[in-house]
Amino acid sequence: MISKFLREQKRYTQEELCDILECSQEKIISIIRKLKEYGILKAVKASDLQRDMTDLVDEDIEVADVEFGENEYFYVFTFVGIIVVAGCVLKCYPKYLLSVQEPKQELQQVIRVLEKYNSKEQIIRMFNDTSESSSFNLLAVLLFLIHDYYENDVYSNTEDIIESNGSGEIFWDKTINETFTLLSNNRPYYIDIKTKKRVNDDFDYFKRLHECILTKASNELKEADLLDFFEITEIDLTDEELTEFGDKEYILYRIENELSTQYNTRKQLVLKTMYAYIDRSGNIYDLDCLSLFGTNNYKHVWECICAEILDNQLDKTLGTLKLPIPLKPEYKSNAKLIELIEKPLWTSAERTANDTLIPDLITLTKEQFIIFDAKYYNAMLIKGKVPKGQPGIESITKQYLYQLAYQKFIDDHGFQVKNCFLLPTEKSEVENKGEVSLDMLSSLGLKNIKVRFIPATIAYEHFISGRKLDLNLLCL
Structure with a gap:
């Protein structure tokens, strides 16, 4: 099985993808079409300008069908994680990793981050869903069964x-x-x-079936070079083959009967997952198989990480906040910090709209009111050169407005205010990238926006372990 690294947001030609995946043009066409169908690969017009871009603009995306041997388009992965498609394993790593070609350790850490990020969801992603179609997500099923085994042991009666x-x-x-x-x-x-x-009962039918599926799942992930990425120890519980348990219809019939007698939630979940595995009867080598573990919205993951490690207090009530001076009487102690932001009033309706400004995160110390904005960008900020890949003007103006929205609360309680963009970097230390400013807003007394590049590995370590980042590292 082919197992290759690909970088999120990098521009690839059809020929380059053929070389990387060591496959024919016919196969790469089918792979591209399938990945485009599920929104994890985009096509853009080939140009020197596009090749140098670090992000994808919606207006640039082309919807044309894929043709043989074309050089008219670049193909861009908008996904971070593991993709198994047509017998190929695509290990898509984040776009800020620029200096390494095969970042195995870095992607392993990203996988741990994604597992924690997804841990709040109690459902198994058995299907890859889009607005247009869905397919069985075999990889998610295999991972669930293996993780469940290590947590709860083998199914038993x-x-x-x-x-x-x-x-x-x-x-x-x-x-x-x-x-x-x-x-x-x-x-x-x-x-x-x-x-x-x-x-x-060591000879229970479902115990033996579970052991067989677990062993088979472990072997498939091992051959796909994925055990290490998910930090899974190989499982070898039995030499039995699925054919020894009867034909497909008989196995499904037995599972259905067992489900009707089991009221234990964990057992029901395992049985339903085994049912789906047998019913779909696929493996990750199938040409029609497309399985995913990851996300095509990694910016949301970065925002969540920053909010966790920097102790976001937007949803904290005012009465629980540490303030330089006691809470003024005009503020309700049970009101949340985010509720202080004004909502637009429509006079004809004599009502306010629901939507308003929503900062990514706000951190309060005893003296400081810090407005952070987590930005998942590859910004090129080099002295004497025009900035590239940086947050746009709308991000800058909104960041100023966040301060303006809280200015009264800040003044009433004696805070020093700070404003800061947070971007990921592959470097090992926090980088101070100065500030970004607009004189017309700075002249109103609003603080310029500081720019800090945070080492992603350090941010991930704190997120995984549940620790908070030392604000002193940011030198605000």
């Missing part, structure tokens, strides 16, 4: 066994009715007693 003079609970009914009784002083004594205990 128990049976009650009766023993003579065993170590289990005394079964008085059988002891009284089936054993010899001695009487002494009108009291019964039992030489032999019947005991009852519950044991796991």
Whole structure:
């Protein structure tokens, strides 16, 4: 199986993709079409300007069909994570990793981040859903079964066994009715007693089926070179093959019957997942298989990471905040910080709209009111050169407006205000990239926006471990 690294947002030609995936033009065409169908690959007109761009603009995306041998388009991956398609494993790493071609360790860390980011969702992503179509997400099913096994062990059913003079609970009914009784002083004594205990049935059909599927899943991920990426230890529980459990219809029938008798939530989930696995009867080598683990909105992941490690307090109530001076009487202590932002009033309706300004995150110290904006950009900020790939004018103006929206609260409570963009970098230390300003807004007394590049690996370590980042590292 071909297993290759590809960078998010990099421009690839059809010929380059053929070379990377070591496949024919016919196969690369089918792969491109399938990835475009699910919105994880975009096409843009080929040009020198496009090749140098670090982000994708919606207006540039082309919807034309893929032709053989064309050089008219660049193809851009808008996905971070693992893609399994047509027997190929595509390991898509984040766009800010510019100096490495095969960032295995970095992508392993990204996978751990994505697992934690997705951990709040209690459903299994069995299907890749888009507005147009869906397909079975075999990779997600395999990963669920393996992670569940390491957390809860193999599926098991128990049976009650009766023993003579065993170590289990005394079964008085059988002891009284089936054993010899001695009487002494009108009291019964039992030489032999019947005991009852519950044991796991090692030959249970579903236990063996679960072991078979787990072993098969582990082998598939191993051959696809994915065990290391998901930090999974190889599983080898049985030599049995699926064919030994009966044909497809019989296995599904047995699972349906077992589901009707099980009320344990975890067992139901495992049975339903095994059912889907058998019913779809695919493997990651199939040409029609497309499985995903990751996201095509990594900017949301970066925003979530920054909010977690910098202790976002937008949803905190005012009464719980640490303020330089006590909360003024005109503010309700049970109101949230985000609720202080004014909503637009439409006079003809005499009502305010629901939508308003929403900052990414706000951090409060004893003296500082810090307005952060997490920006997932590859900004090229080099002295003497025109900035490239930086946040746009709308981001800059909104950041000023966030301060304006909170200015009264800031003044009323004696805060020092700071404003800052946070961008990821592959470097190992925080980079101070100065400020960005607009004189027409700075002249109103609003603070210029500081720009800081945060080492993604450090941010990820804090996010995974649940620790907060030391604000002193940002030198605000």
